[in-house]
Amino acid sequence: MPPPCFRxxxxxxxxxxxxxxxxxxxxxxxxxxxxxxxSMNPFCELAVEAAVQLRERLGPERVPEIVAASVGPxxxxxxxxxxxxxxxxxxxxxxxxxxxxxxxxxxxxxxxxPLDVARTLAALQSRLQSNLILLGKQAIDDDSNQxxxxxxxxxxxxxxxxxxxxxxxKEQDLLQVDREVDEGIERLRLRLPSVLxxxxxxxxxxxxxxxxxxxxxxKPIETLSTSDLGVALRTYWQIVRVDEPxxxxxxxxxxxxxxxxxxxxxxxxxxRA
Amino acid sequence: MLTQFLLHRVRSVLDKPTLxxxxxFGGGNRSTSPVDVLRTTLTFGQFGLFRRPxxxxxKFIRELQGNYAKLTEKDIATLVELARSAEPQPPxxxxxxxxxxxxxxxxxxxxxxxxxxxxxxxxxxxxxxPSTVAGVASILAYCHExxxxxxxxxxxxxxxxxxxxxxxxxxxxxxxxxRILEFDEEHSTITVxxxxxxxxxxxxxxERGFCFPLDxxxxxxxxxxxxxxxxxGGSRYVRYGSLHGTVLGLEAVLADGTILDLGVGRxxxxxxTGYDLKHLFIGAEGTLGIITKxxxxxxxxxxxxxxxxxxxxxxxxxxxxxxxxxxxxxxxHLCAFEFMDNDAMxxxxxxxxxxxxxxxxxxxxxxxxxxxxxxxxxxxxxxxxETYLDAMTxxxxxxxxxxxxxxxxxxHLWGLRESLPELVRRSGPSILxxxxxxxxxxxxxxxxxxxxxxxxxxxxxxxxxxxxxADGNLHLNVSSEHPRDMxxxxxxxxxxxxxxxxxxxxxxxxxxxVLKTRLLERGKRPEVxxxxxxxxxxxxxxxxxxxxxxxxxxxxxxxxx
Numbered sequence: 001m002p003p004p005c006f007r008x009x010x011x012x013x014x015x016x017x018x019x020x021x022x023x024x025x026x027x028x029x030x031x032x033x034x035x036x037x038x039s040m041n042p043f044c045e046l047a048v049e050a051a052v053q054l055r056e057r058l059g060p061e062r063v064p065e066i067v068a069a070s071v072g073p074x075x076x077x078x079x080x081x082x083x084x085x086x087x088x089x090x091x092x093x094x095x096x097x098x099x100x101x102x103x104x105x106x107x108x109x110x111x112x113x114p115l116d117v118a119r120t121l122a123a124l125q126s127r128l129q130s131n132l133i134l135l136g137k138q139a140i141d142d143d144s145n146q147x148x149x150x151x152x153x154x155x156x157x158x159x160x161x162x163x164x165x166x167x168x169x170k171e172q173d174l175l176q177v178d179r180e181v182d183e184g185i186e187r188l189r190l191r192l193p194s195v196l197x198x199x200x201x202x203x204x205x206x207x208x209x210x211x212x213x214x215x216x217x218x219k220p221i222e223t224l225s226t227s228d229l230g231v232a233l234r235t236y237w238q239i240v241r242v243d244e245p246x247x248x249x250x251x252x253x254x255x256x257x258x259x260x261x262x263x264x265x266x267x268x269x270x271x272r273a
Numbered sequence: 274m275l276t277q278f279l280l281h282r283v284r285s286v287l288d289k290p291t292l293x294x295x296x297x298f299g300g301g302n303r304s305t306s307p308v309d310v311l312r313t314t315l316t317f318g319q320f321g322l323f324r325r326p327x328x329x330x331x332k333f334i335r336e337l338q339g340n341y342a343k344l345t346e347k348d349i350a351t352l353v354e355l356a357r358s359a360e361p362q363p364p365x366x367x368x369x370x371x372x373x374x375x376x377x378x379x380x381x382x383x384x385x386x387x388x389x390x391x392x393x394x395x396x397x398x399x400x401x402x403p404s405t406v407a408g409v410a411s412i413l414a415y416c417h418e419x420x421x422x423x424x425x426x427x428x429x430x431x432x433x434x435x436x437x438x439x440x441x442x443x444x445x446x447x448x449x450x451x452r453i454l455e456f457d458e459e460h461s462t463i464t465v466x467x468x469x470x471x472x473x474x475x476x477x478x479x480e481r482g483f484c485f486p487l488d489x490x491x492x493x494x495x496x497x498x499x500x501x502x503x504x505x506g507g508s509r510y511v512r513y514g515s516l517h518g519t520v521l522g523l524e525a526v527l528a529d530g531t532i533l534d535l536g537v538g539r540x541x542x543x544x545x546t547g548y549d550l551k552h553l554f555i556g557a558e559g560t561l562g563i564i565t566k567x568x569x570x571x572x573x574x575x576x577x578x579x580x581x582x583x584x585x586x587x588x589x590x591x592x593x594x595x596x597x598x599x600x601x602x603x604x605x606h607l608c609a610f611e612f613m614d615n616d617a618m619x620x621x622x623x624x625x626x627x628x629x630x631x632x633x634x635x636x637x638x639x640x641x642x643x644x645x646x647x648x649x650x651x652x653x654x655x656x657x658x659e660t661y662l663d664a665m666t667x668x669x670x671x672x673x674x675x676x677x678x679x680x681x682x683x684x685h686l687w688g689l690r691e692s693l694p695e696l697v698r699r700s701g702p703s704i705l706x707x708x709x710x711x712x713x714x715x716x717x718x719x720x721x722x723x724x725x726x727x728x729x730x731x732x733x734x735x736x737x738x739x740x741x742x743a744d745g746n747l748h749l750n751v752s753s754e755h756p757r758d759m760x761x762x763x764x765x766x767x768x769x770x771x772x773x774x775x776x777x778x779x780x781x782x783x784x785x786x787v788l789k790t791r792l793l794e795r796g797k798r799p800e801v802x803x804x805x806x807x808x809x810x811x812x813x814x815x816x817x818x819x820x821x822x823x824x825x826x827x828x829x830x831x832x833x834x
């Protein structure tokens with residue numbers, strides 16, 4: 001029996017670039033994203049890199065196709081181009097520009113929420129018949145850390161989240177993964193089909209070479225709408241208010257234990273002896 | 274070894290064509306006969322031989338300390354009071370104290386007395402830090418009257434020892450004059466005080482969608498006053514042009530305390546009424562006046578920029594061709610075009626420390642290009658940089674190019690280029706840095722000539738070269754185990770003569786300071802140098818501003834008591 005194939009689907013999200021300093025809108029309803037540089041979510045870059053490295057390690061017979069998908073406005077095409085330039089074969093954009101959003105109120109998130117993204121990816125999976133879905137562990141704009149887990153739940157697949165290592169066992173449809181958890185590293189064995197979310201120590205995403213960039217301009221990007229996939233977008237949460245974190249209080253460096261004791265007494269934490 | 278060192282010194286003196294009697298500030302002449310050199314070497318040179326000279330003053334054995342007044346306790350008290358009383362009334366939080374406006378403790382003064390390279394050490398016992406132009410003016414007026422020498426200082430990031438005292442000159446720091454006074458969006462101008470750091474000014478402009486017309490690696494420490502006084506170039510010179518073009522006005526204080534308003538704060542750009550005196554102060558390195566405010570012209574920020582790093586197999590003509598084509602096809606979008614050679618790249622790879630160099634393989638030259646993107650490029654269309662790179666790589670498929678995909682990757686690629694000065698510093702015990710301007714046909718040939726000369730003199734050394742090739746600016750660094758003086762006497766003044774023959778400049782952007790005064794003596798025509806000295810004598814007759822640097826005023830009718 002031939003060794004099982006990995007039909008990989010990678011989800012990528014277009015976010016405000018990690019290095020940009022963002023500001024809160026004057027009415028505290030959200031973050032001002034107008035005219036800011038956008039790029040691929042850094043954790044999604046890790047997922048794309050993981051998919052490409054998987055093929056480099058196992059060979060194209062075992063990883064016949066890697067598809068990148070994004071759920072968002074038309075501008076997400078630039079993010080998908082980056083994924084294509086990194087080595088993905090083709091891309092799908094689920095365009096939300098024209099999608100009707102029910103219950104939209106002022107202050108609601110303007111982008112599809114994790115549950116809807118998970119539903120969309122699940123619908124896409126059934127079209128593509130993928131058996132391995134790679135995502136970043138969270139997006140740097142909403143930090144939800146939900147999509148991967150919700151998706152695994154919807155599909156009823158095994159999941160490995162916060163991964164710092166992925167290894168495919170030879171000749172089997174098993175994956176050995178390391179998860180970064182509070183207590184340290186947890187090692188799991190997962191049977192395909194599986195949803196994996198990627199964390200920082202997994203790999204270092206490659207720089208794109210010019211030939212790959214040029215090739216990516218010719219690779220196809222298929223556009224679908226949410227209704228094509230039978231998903232209706234909804235708003236589940238409402239953002240009440242956005243504030244900057246409180247200013248950091250001054251840090252004093254103490255040199256001796258005596259100083260520490262005196263300081264704690266001064267603050268009323270320790271009783272004066 | 275002592276004999277060898279002395280013989281070497283004698284040889285180096287004899288090798289040089291006679292410059293005539295060496296000028297000193299004291300008015301005396303010092304001969305360059307070998308006996309005298311030996312005598313002075315024995316007196317002062319032993320410091321250099323056995324340990325690093327503590328004080329720049331002892332290092333520069335050809336100069337005598339000028340006969341300025343000695344700083345007394347009464348002087349210190351008066352100056353501190355002048356600075357303190359010039360603080361803004363009513364004060365912002367608490368009234369200014371002597372401690373706010375002055376520094377007298379040797380410990381605290383150490384960082385003010387030492388320059389960034391660590392080569393130059395001054396001996397100032399007082400640093401004044403006024404925050405108003407009135408303070409600067411009253412301090413200078415007093416010093417002028419008392420004949421006290423003053424060294425203006427900004428961020429102290431200069432590379433030629435121009436920002437620290439040579440002896441015990443009073444340091445006048447502009448760091449507290451750090452307000453951003455105005456940003457006019459319609460006229461796209463920004464007015465700042467001299468102590469504003471470049472990083473702050475840049476951020477202020479960026480937040481409003483504009484670009485400050487200067488970019489340096491030292492941007493978080495260097496200050497605008499110092500940038501203007503040294504006519505800083507930087508990595509985006511190819512886009513912004515010279516400060517002589519982008520400064521619309523400035524305010525400066527002369528040696529006698531006169532405040533000159535040369536158009537600071539004005540919005541109009543064209544004014545042909547009289548001589549445009551502000552240009553005298555830009556690049557004068559604080560020797561003609563202290564700049565206290567400036568108005569600069571900003572440009573709208575591009576929608577986005579792309580950064581690419583390309584490895585070229587060479588020869589250098591290929592880099593020149595890439596530059597020509599970049600200018601032609603990228604035009605106004607081109608923000609930066611930097612180069613580095615294989616040796617510099619090897620340095621990056623070796624001293625790694627977490628630097629991943631994303632290009633595989635070895636190439637003769639590397640080019641870092643930054644280019645603006647047009648607004649709303651449709652995702653299928655190629656950006657200007659991509660079109661250019663596509664064409665260039667089709668012409669030579671051996672070229673490897675990578676393109677940064679987000680700001681972190683762009684910052685990383687720039688980080689590679691900007692970390693070179695620091696890495697070179699760590700690469701060997703003796704480092705010589707040359708900042709040369711050369712016409713492009715003789716650009717890399719000069720590096721090869723330097724290598725050849727070191728080989729001929731059997732000096733084992735490595736060269737690392739990089740620079741703003743779009744401006745013809747080469748940063749040539751020589752690193753060796755041999756003592757610096759030995760390297761220096763082999764390469765100088767030969768290298769400067771070579772550069773001059775090619776019609777270039779021995780100091781493209783770093784300036785003269787105290788390190789390269791010889792360039793002026795050798796490089797400038799006598800009538801030109803004479804005229805420069807007359808300007809110095811006119812604006813600073815007592816020679817109290819940043820003495821011993823730049824143009825020596827000894828000869829041109831300057832009289833001091």
